[in-house]
Amino acid sequence: MAVQKSVSLKEVADKAGVSIATVSRVINSKTVVKGETELRVQKVIRQLGYRPNRVAQRLRTTKGASKLIGLLIPDIRNPFYVDIIRGIEQYAYARNFAVIIGNFSQDEERQKFYIETLKSESVDAFIVAPFPGMNEYVKELSEEGYAVVCIDRGLPGVDLDVVKVDNFQGAFDAVEHLIRAGHTRIGHITGNRQIPTTMERVAGYEAAYARYGLAIDRDIIVGRDSDYQSGVDLAAHLLGLPGPPTALFTSNNLLTLGALETIHSRGLKIPEQVAIVGFDDMDWAMSLNPPLTAVRQSGFEIGRIAIELLHQRIADPARPFVSIVLKTELIVRNSCGYMLRGGYEVHKDS
Amino acid sequence: MAVQKSVSLKEVADKAGVSIATVSRVINSKTVVKGETELRVQKVIRQLGYRPNRVAQRLRTTKGASKLIGLLIPDIRNPFYVDIIRGIEQYAYARNFAVIIGNFSQDEERQKFYIETLKSESVDAFIVAPFPGMNEYVKELSEEGYAVVCIDRGLPGVDLDVVKVDNFQGAFDAVEHLIRAGHTRIGHITGNRQIPTTMERVAGYEAAYARYGLAIDRDIIVGRDSDYQSGVDLAAHLLGLPGPPTALFTSNNLLTLGALETIHSRGLKIPEQVAIVGFDDMDWAMSLNPPLTAVRQSGFEIGRIAIELLHQRIADPARPFVSIVLKTELIVRNSCGYMLRGGYEVHKDS
DNA sequence: TGTAAAAATGTAAACGTTTTCAGTATAGTC
DNA sequence: GACTATACTGAAAACGTTTACATTTTTACA
Structure with missing residues (x-):
């Protein structure tokens, strides 16, 4: 029941009446082989269903050709x-x-x-x-x-x-969008702060705040890990604050989903009671209710x-x-609420 | 700039003053090596940071040991x-x-x-x-x-x-749940019908119908591929029917998500206007609004x-x-509506 | 037709292992 | 001290390729 040995160069060579070097040459076609010989070898290769053994190939070529x-x-x-x-x-x-x-x-x-x-x-x-x-x-x-x-x-x-x-710009766009929709207190759930990406997004958040002359409240910028559970927990923390944010900007996919769980479990309405924009779009962001506004990176x-x-x-x-x-690219859907300052309509009836 | 050659058996052997066979034996410890020699070799292995080359290993052993x-x-x-x-x-x-x-x-x-x-x-x-x-x-x-x-x-x-x-039972449970919640017209979006799994789920659907003495309407059992877009399109088809189903049973993850997109885009309320149960639970099924009732397979x-x-x-x-x-396992959340025949409560306030 | 150059092909080494077989050191016994 | 059994170790083959080098065949040209 051992695995059937597959056809080797040698078998092809024998059957075609040439040396293994020639067969190898036919396959890799780096050097010229006489037309007639080439055809004969090709035929045998097809007949026997020969496939090069990648393991042997890799062992032989230490170069950069291991594919x-x-x-x-x-x-x-x-x-x-x-x-x-x-x-x-x-x-x-x-x-x-x-x-x-x-x-x-x-x-x-x-x-x-x-x-x-x-x-x-x-x-x-x-x-x-x-x-x-x-x-x-x-x-x-x-x-x-x-x-x-x-x-x-x-x-x-x-x-x-x-x-x-461009994490900075992506985050900036997201937060700007929220600000233009009227939010002035935007909680930011960041990823793991040891990851540069996270910090670039935080910087984008801060820049948008600065651009619109809003004061940053560091208490509503919170982060732990870049996973689902962090999203759940940190959203709960933010929404449980005495003066809770009216909008959330989540720093990745998993955090967004986690935050969503918390929002729904508290029976909060999006976007009326909490707006949300997530970094990372998802194939099925349209399937969320309401469809999620998100920063798409391909x-x-x-x-x-x-x-x-x-x-x-x-x-x-x-x-x-x-x-x-x-x-x-900021994909505007329905999770951000009505615009208040004009020019940036996002709402449609659900 | 070629990749630095990594330490080989031979180098270890030379440095330890033994043959490569001995080194190999130390590593694989199938045969006994003298304690003193073994220690010396171990030490060199550590010093040189030797790691066996898996490619060579695989080439050598045609057995079933390629890991x-x-x-x-x-x-x-x-x-x-x-x-x-x-x-x-x-x-x-x-x-x-x-x-x-x-x-x-x-x-x-x-x-x-x-x-x-x-x-x-x-x-x-x-x-x-x-x-x-x-x-x-x-x-x-x-x-x-x-x-x-x-x-x-x-x-x-x-x-x-x-x-x-057990696809049959899983589907049966899902459909039974819908029936007990009062639905008598349950659309079924199946996967690719060439896949046995799909047909087992269809059979489960039919069995539940039979069990509760309901007549099957083949017009509301529809399938194309097992992907997102099929879910979108087929849900649109079903919900566009003259007498649309009041509930949907979707045969996998992707179909569920696709159907959800259609439901939300039409502004239909779950579960009041359409109930839905999906085959396949998802980590973030809780993040959907309302949380999705689903058949979990691990x-x-x-x-x-x-x-x-x-x-x-x-x-x-x-x-x-x-x-x-x-x-x-049927994970009951909030996408199926109120029970009408008792004993199977699923609803809680959103 | 003979010869040199060019083209085609073959031989053998190498990649890094594992493993068989043979060989050598060690211990045990008398 | 000699002999045998045992424990350990080494030499070499093999896995299936690619490729440098050697060799053979073909071509071209006088």
Whole structure:
């Protein structure tokens, strides 16, 4: 019941009456093979259903041609990362690349494990969404000569290719939208504050406040982790305050969903009693009641660009590092209430 | 800038003054090595930070010891599959297994591609959620000697290990719940009808109707694909009917979300104007407004059991095939309306 | 037709392991 | 001290590729 051995180069060579070198050449077509021979070999390959063994290929070529890349993702439950995966996969599929996903579930130990595993699988490149505390490891990767692209956030003080969005502007737009809808007391549920992305969004929040001459109340900017439960708990905290905010700006997908749970469980009406804008749009944001106003960042696009960058770097390791910053888009739906100062209508009857 | 060569067995052997065979033995500890030698080698391993190269290991061992399994998933956007991935990963992580995920996005061509890729990566086992039209390929896999576990649904006429849930009962419970809440005209949005799972759920729907002596109206059992857009469109169709259903039973996650979009966009009140129960619970079902009543199947548990089964089969290829059917659980929240016939209260003030 | 150059093909090493088999050191026994 | 059994270790093959180098065949041209 052992796995059936699959067809090897040698078998093809024997049947075609040539050496394995020739068969290899036919397949990789780097060197010329006589037309007649080539045809004969091709035929045998088809007959036998030969497929190169990727393991042997990788063992042989230490270069950068292993056509395997490692992907390190902090939390696959977050649809944003799922979009990134899809963006990467699509490109990879088209180029016969394979991708190994390491979902480390926000666990340092596990991130280390995956890095080691992927290294020993001879990936020739990494796409990483860095997680606090792991900067050193990612830096090492790059120093060891792996092609590395960071997504979602860069590494402070380290030169690398980065693909991210303009978090500052995205947050600014969201908060500005709320302010224009008449809110002056906007609670902000931030993500993990060790993540630069989080802080950029906080900065955007503050800038919008400053722009409209509003005073910032640090008591309604709260953060813990970047997960669902934090959203639930922190929303409860904010809404339980003596002077609760009239609107919430949540810093990611999961926090938004968590906050929503709290809002609904308290029977609060959106947007009449609390307005909400979330960072990260979701495929099914329209399915929420009311449909959610959100800052869209295209994970799919981020993934696609990341793997293209990787591809480029493998081809040309000396290319200067680039940092690509994508624009976000505010998708206005119905969770923000009526505008008070004009020019920015968002409401329609539910 | 090529990737730094990592430490090999040979380097360790040289530095420790032994042969590579001995080092290998120290690592795998199948055979005895003299205590003194072992210690010396261990020390060098630590000093040099040696890590076995998994690629070379896999090339060498054609057995079933490659510690790599392939996972074939139809649609990573569906949170149900994400849960499965997490269940598998957790176990894999604990046992030093690696998992390669092939998300084929409901595309036959791509599923084939991934099967081939995973084979040529020398995985020694597959976990597959079979997709219509691909039964042959999966069957082949098993015949070729790979350990294969099917999740979510089995393969008609093929003996394999299967982990799934009791779809019939799950659907029955959902529909019964709706009936007891007073609904007699329940629209059913099914998934792809080529998927056995879909048909089992339809059967559960019909059984509940029969159990309560209700006549089935086939016009309100509609299905196309198992995706979001189908949910949107089919809900629109049902709710646009001359005598529209008063309740909807949706056959999966994505269909539910799609239907919800339609319901909200039409401004219909849940549960007063349309009730809804979905198959598949979601982490954030509480965040919907109103919180969704749903049939929960634990993807995490399915994944965990699947990989355990795989582990067993690798250890003992002769073990008889088993089919594990997990129970579902109806999670009653607020999307179904008031009960009319007593004994089954679900409502609380929103 | 003979020869040199070009084209096509073959040989063998290498990638980093595991494992069989053979060999050597150690201990035990008389 | 010699001999055997046992414990340990090393040499080498094998896994399926790619590729540098060597060799053979073909072509071109006199």
